[in-house]
Amino acid sequence: MSSNTATSSSAAAGSADSSATRRNSKRPKYSRFTQQELPACKPILTPRWVISAFMLVSIVFIPIGVASLYASRDVVEIVDRYETDCIPEPFRKDKVKFIQGPQDKGCNRTITIPKRMKQPIFIYYQLDNFYQNHRRYVKSRSDKQLRSNKSMDDVSTCKPENYKGQLPIVPCGLIAWSLFNDTYNFTRGSQQLAVNKKGISWESDREHKFGKDVFPKNFQNGTVQGGAILNESIPLSDQEDLIVWMRTAALPTFRKLYGKIETDLEANEVIQVTLMNYYNTYSFNGKKKLVLSTSSWLGGKNDFMGIAYLTVGGLCFFLAMAFTIVYLIKPRQLGDPSYLSWNRNPGH
Secondary structure (H helix, E strand, O other): OHHHHHHHHHHHHHHHHHHHHHHHOOOOOOOOOOOOOOOOOOOOOOHHHHHHHHHHHHHHHHHHHHHHHHHHHOOOEEEEEOOOOOOOHHHOOOHHHHHHOOOOOEEEEEEEOOOOEOOOEEEEEEEEOOOOOOHHHHHOOOHHHHHOHHHOOOOOOOOOOOEEOOEEOEOOOHHHHOOOOOEEEEEEOOEEEOOEOOOOOOHHHHHHHOOOOOOOEOOOOOOOOOOOOOOOOOOHHHOHHHHHHHOOOOOOOEEEEEEEEOOOEOOOOEEEEEEEOOOOOHHHOOEEEEEEEOOEOOEOOOOHHHHHHHHHHHHHHHHHHHHHHHHHHOOOOOOOHHHOHHHOOOOO
16 A cells, blocks of 8 residues: 555656656747648649649740730830030030030930820930949938928038038038939920929829928039029929939939920921030030830830740740650659658658
């Protein structure tokens, strides 16, 4: 009797010790999730599945590529490079002296419409070799100042365009200071084509990044003028040319929206462009181009997406055909899937 009692006491003590050990152990509680024993998809890539997958990708991608390429080719785009042609012949040996001098900067260009352009016709200016992504250039701005008139003195990040004397510059920084200032006017016969410059910027920028109570002050009042002059009676939220320019580009060649022509242009029509060639790209061997473009459901003219889809779809089709031929000429017998580790009974 005493022996049984001792045995029971010892079992109880052992059970208590094991419970205490489990409580003090750092091991997670057992579950199928922690032990990675949940059901999983473990497909066997048979030749039929591989060939079917490649064929499915090609069937989907090739029509998308054709549609994308067709949409891009349907866009009418006119590009006119003018930075050299708008310099008078006697000044072309020293273009920087001309652009910085008092000479008349007016220039007339003629554009012939190759095919019918449906409204809206987007007007872009394109700059080449202009690095808006330069570290010092990108940092030279004050988002707090742009957003609220209560932060007009927040110009610590805007050097060297932060103060005019003792007064803060609004908007401050190199990005705003270098605002593009070439202008374009379009004439068709005797009719002046109106350029709509409303709605060319992102609505989120107008509503949240540029304040309705922030007005330009002391802007472009330094010894060297960088670009356009802003109207001090218009808040920054309505100065859409500035808003478009302040959204910096990631690449040295970029386009920015200048405005929209909301009139259809017919094929072979001649458009006279009167532009003012103010912006100095000659100091860094930059290029300036005027771009007129329509749009499609895919956006502007860009063949990359269509070519990419066609390339991937064509490659998948080629692989599907190649694997089919190999499978028919030299078929291989598959092994028994029951011998795979996840199909075997752990007890055997």
